[in-house]
Amino acid sequence: MMIEPSGYSGDLEEQVVLPNHRLLRIRPCRCWDSDTIRELYSRLSSRTRYLRFLCSMPVLPDPVLKALTCADDRRCLALLAELEQPAGANAVALGNLGAIDAGTAELAVVVRDDYQRQGIGTALASKLLQAGEVRGFKRFVAHVLWENSFVIRRLLNRADAVVCSTTSYGVSDLSFVRR
Numbered sequence: 001m002m003i004e005p006s007g008y009s010g011d012l013e014e015q016v017v018l019p020n021h022r023l024l025r026i027r028p029c030r031c032w033d034s035d036t037i038r039e040l041y042s043r044l045s046s047r048t049r050y051l052r053f054l055c056s057m058p059v060l061p062d063p064v065l066k067a068l069t070c071a072d073d074r075r076c077l078a079l080l081a082e083l084e085q086p087a088g089a090n091a092v093a094l095g096n097l098g099a100i101d102a103g104t105a106e107l108a109v110v111v112r113d114d115y116q117r118q119g120i121g122t123a124l125a126s127k128l129l130q131a132g133e134v135r136g137f138k139r140f141v142a143h144v145l146w147e148n149s150f151v152i153r154r155l156l157n158r159a160d161a162v163v164c165s166t167t168s169y170g171v172s173d174l175s176f177v178r179r
Contacts, residue, residue, distance in 0.1 A: 012026070012027065012028045012073075012077070012079060012127070012131060013025075013026070013027045013028070014026045014027075014127060016123045016127075018118055018119045018120065018123070019118070019119045020118055020119075022083055022118075023083070023084060024081055024082070024083060024092075024120060024123055025081070025082045025083075025084070025089065026079050026080070026081050026082075026123065026124060026127050027079065027080055027082070028071075028073065028077065028078070028079060028080075029068050029069050029071065029077075029078035029079065029080050029094070029096075030069060031069045031070060032069075033068075033069055033080065034065055034069055036080065036091050037060065037065060037068055037069065037080070037091070037094065038060060038065065039091065040080075040091040040092070040093075040094055040112065041059075041060040043112050043113075043114075044110065044112060044113065045113045046058075048110060048111075048112075048113050049110075050145075051144070051145055051147075051148045052108065052109075052110040054143065054145060054171065067096075068094070068096060071096070074135060075098070075099040075135075076096070076097065076098040076099060077096065077097050077128075077131060078094065078095065078096040078097075079094070079095045079096070079124060079127060079128060079131075080093070080094055081093035081094070081095070081111075081120055081123065081124050083115070092111065092112045092115040092120060093109065093110065093111040093112065093115065093120045093121060093124050094109070094110050095107070095108065095109040095110075095124040095125065095127070095128045096108050096128075097128045097131065097132050097137075097140075099137070100141060102136070103136065103137060103138050103139055104137060104138075104139040104140070104141060105132050105135075105137040105139075105140055105141070106140070106141050106142065106143070107125065107128055107129070107132070107140050107141070107142050108142065109121050109124050109125050109128070109155070111124075121155050122155055125155055125156065129178055133178060138177060139175065139176075139177055140175070140176050140177070141173060141174065141175050141176075142156075142173075142174045142176075143171055143172070143173055143174075144171070144172050144174060145170060145171060145172070146167050146170045146171065146172050147170075149165065149167070149172040149174065152172075152174060153165075153174065156174065156176055163175070163176045164176070
């Protein structure tokens with residue numbers, strides 16, 4: 001196994017068997033994944049984009065793409081979830097973690113509409129939380145639209161997290177720690 005200079009990337013690659021018995025590969029995003037992330041983003045419905053980014057963006061802005069592909073693996077990281085298809089790996093989800101302070105990180109996950117409710121978001125969130133703990137984060141935060149907070153709470157509970165929240169102006173701030 002090749003260890004990245006940061007010393008953390010080796011803990012990020014994982015294969016997970018989903019409840020439907022499909023094999024999901026979770027791996028770090030890298031600078032050469034720009035086209036893969038753009039393709040994944042283009043396959044998200046406008047509703048899913050809005051729920052994930054809290055605004056309507058028909059195209060993923062270059063600064064956001066750069067932040068996802070140039071993560072330093074210590075204070076911020078991004079993971080892709082891929083399913084094997086006959087034509088090769090198919091990116092179906094994206095998750096990222098970014099430091100807020102020394103002990104707190106923000107977590108975000110998006111799953112393609114046609115692959116939701118298959119355990120992919122749960123597996124990806126769990127991997128991000130595990131990677132966050134390895135990096136010293138003890139508390140995690142997610143900012144979600146109020147209408148999506150129930151779904152996200154369910155996802156986080158499956159990922160073995162305790163959740164508390166506050167809501168203001170339609171956005172819920174979920175704060176959680178691993179059990």
